[in-house]
Amino acid sequence: MGAVNPVGTVTAATAADRVDRVPKQDRSRATRQRLLEAAVACLAEHGWAGSTVTVVAERAGVSRGAAQHHFPTREDLFTAAVEYVAEERSGALRELFPQGAAGDRRAVVSALVDLYTGPLFRAALHLWVAASNEDQLRPRVTELEARVGRETHRIAVDLLAADETRLGVRETVQGLLDMARGLGLANLLTDDAQRRDRVVTQWAALLDEALG
Amino acid sequence: MGAVNPVGTVTAATAADRVDRVPKQDRSRATRQRLLEAAVACLAEHGWAGSTVTVVAERAGVSRGAAQHHFPTREDLFTAAVEYVAEERSGALRELFPQGAAGDRRAVVSALVDLYTGPLFRAALHLWVAASNEDQLRPRVTELEARVGRETHRIAVDLLAADETRLGVRETVQGLLDMARGLGLANLLTDDAQRRDRVVTQWAALLDEALG
Numbered sequence: 001m002g003a004v005n006p007v008g009t010v011t012a013a014t015a016a017d018r019v020d021r022v023p024k025q026d027r028s029r030a031t032r033q034r035l036l037e038a039a040v041a042c043l044a045e046h047g048w049a050g051s052t053v054t055v056v057a058e059r060a061g062v063s064r065g066a067a068q069h070h071f072p073t074r075e076d077l078f079t080a081a082v083e084y085v086a087e088e089r090s091g092a093l094r095e096l097f098p099q100g101a102a103g104d105r106r107a108v109v110s111a112l113v114d115l116y117t118g119p120l121f122r123a124a125l126h127l128w129v130a131a132s133n134e135d136q137l138r139p140r141v142t143e144l145e146a147r148v149g150r151e152t153h154r155i156a157v158d159l160l161a162a163d164e165t166r167l168g169v170r171e172t173v174q175g176l177l178d179m180a181r182g183l184g185l186a187n188l189l190t191d192d193a194q195r196r197d198r199v200v201t202q203w204a205a206l207l208d209e210a211l212g
Numbered sequence: 213m214g215a216v217n218p219v220g221t222v223t224a225a226t227a228a229d230r231v232d233r234v235p236k237q238d239r240s241r242a243t244r245q246r247l248l249e250a251a252v253a254c255l256a257e258h259g260w261a262g263s264t265v266t267v268v269a270e271r272a273g274v275s276r277g278a279a280q281h282h283f284p285t286r287e288d289l290f291t292a293a294v295e296y297v298a299e300e301r302s303g304a305l306r307e308l309f310p311q312g313a314a315g316d317r318r319a320v321v322s323a324l325v326d327l328y329t330g331p332l333f334r335a336a337l338h339l340w341v342a343a344s345n346e347d348q349l350r351p352r353v354t355e356l357e358a359r360v361g362r363e364t365h366r367i368a369v370d371l372l373a374a375d376e377t378r379l380g381v382r383e384t385v386q387g388l389l390d391m392a393r394g395l396g397l398a399n400l401l402t403d404d405a406q407r408r409d410r411v412v413t414q415w416a417a418l419l420d421e422a423l424g
Binding site: 045046047048049050122125126128129130131132133138141142145146168171172174175177178179180181182183184185186188189190195198199201202203205206210 | 257258259260261262334337338340341342343344345350353354357358380383384386387389390391392393394395396397398400401402407410411413414415417418422
């Protein structure tokens with residue numbers, strides 16, 4: 001439209017090219033992120049059976065082709081989605097206590113348990129349950145789960161100032177994370193917040209004593 | 213065939229009637245039980261999406277009509293199935309310690325945790341996850357879960373000789389059952405028996421100290 005003289009045309013093309021290239025990367029990253037967030041929400045709300053690339057693409061406002069460009073398979077999309085949010089949550093947990101937890105173990109236990117309630121846990125749970133029956137999904141989800149589990153354990157040990165060279169301390173922290181996972185499961189069908197709060201208070205006290 | 217004289221005929225009919233009536237009840241009970249067991253196995257192996265009345269009837273070797281006579285809807289069949297096995301497991305837990313647990317809290321914790329691994333937990337988990345997304349299923353599963361939860365808590369308090377009049381004891385036992393549920397979940401994708409055993413040993417010791 002503005003291409004009336006050759007120089008103008010070239011200039012416009014170069015600018016357009018530059019303008020176009022940078023946002024393309026940004027757009028691509030934004031699209032990927034929208035897809036991942038839509039996938040988690042979809043998995044949490046509709047479960048594995050109701051979560052297809054088409055449904056997620058629609059929810060994200062992205063074409064099916066663009067979605068498949070980012071994630072060739074349904075398994076790629078959903079393991080990436082749960083991994084993405086798991087990393088976000090680990091980051092958030094670290095940011096809660098940027099200077100360390102300063103000995104407030106009740107606060108750490110509460111924050112750890114919070115990791116296992118809400119939409120991420122719900123989405124992860126759907127993925128685990130689906131993976132237990134779907135051979136294509138199982139190895140990737142198992143690997144992801146092991147990685148997230150190790151990372152969470154490291155953060156927990158760190159924030160609780162737990163000395164793992166002492167006998168039983170490793171298992172004490174593991175049991176705490178198992179309890180957190182069980183509390184997440186108990187929250188699946190009903191709002192279990194009040195009971196959970198009392199259990200957290202009690203076990204934080206027991207843990208504090210056990211860790212010394 | 214033996215109906216050559218009226219008396220004989222009547223006698224035969226009465227006997228046939230009697231013979232027929234008792235086994236009919238037995239057959240009905242056996243059919244119901246086969247359907248419930250097939251439903252649990254099916255739910256554990258294939259998840260909610262793969263578990264229909266037709267699939268379960270086929271697995272149990274029962275006609276679809278007979279299955280629907282016992283359980284008019286899919287929800288009826290699956291909540292009954294999980295309830296049935298939950299009751300079997302509660303009974304089995306009580307039978308493990310017919311004279312009480314004689315103070316062996318490690319054995320009690322281990323037996324409680326065992327309730328949450330294996331096919332029953334797996335089936336229940338599929339049911340919970342399905343119920344979280346299916347409005348028709350949710351109220352019944354929530355009610356069932358609350359009932360099974362209360363029963364398990366009562367058994368645990370009893371076997372652990374826990375004095376719930378003492379502050380925090382109720383929450384200590386609840387946290388233990390949450391941990392057991394979380395350990396069940398950790399066992400979903402991989403065989404977690406070795407790690408679980410170490411966590412059970414450690415937490416049984418913490419619990420023993422807490423309960424006094």
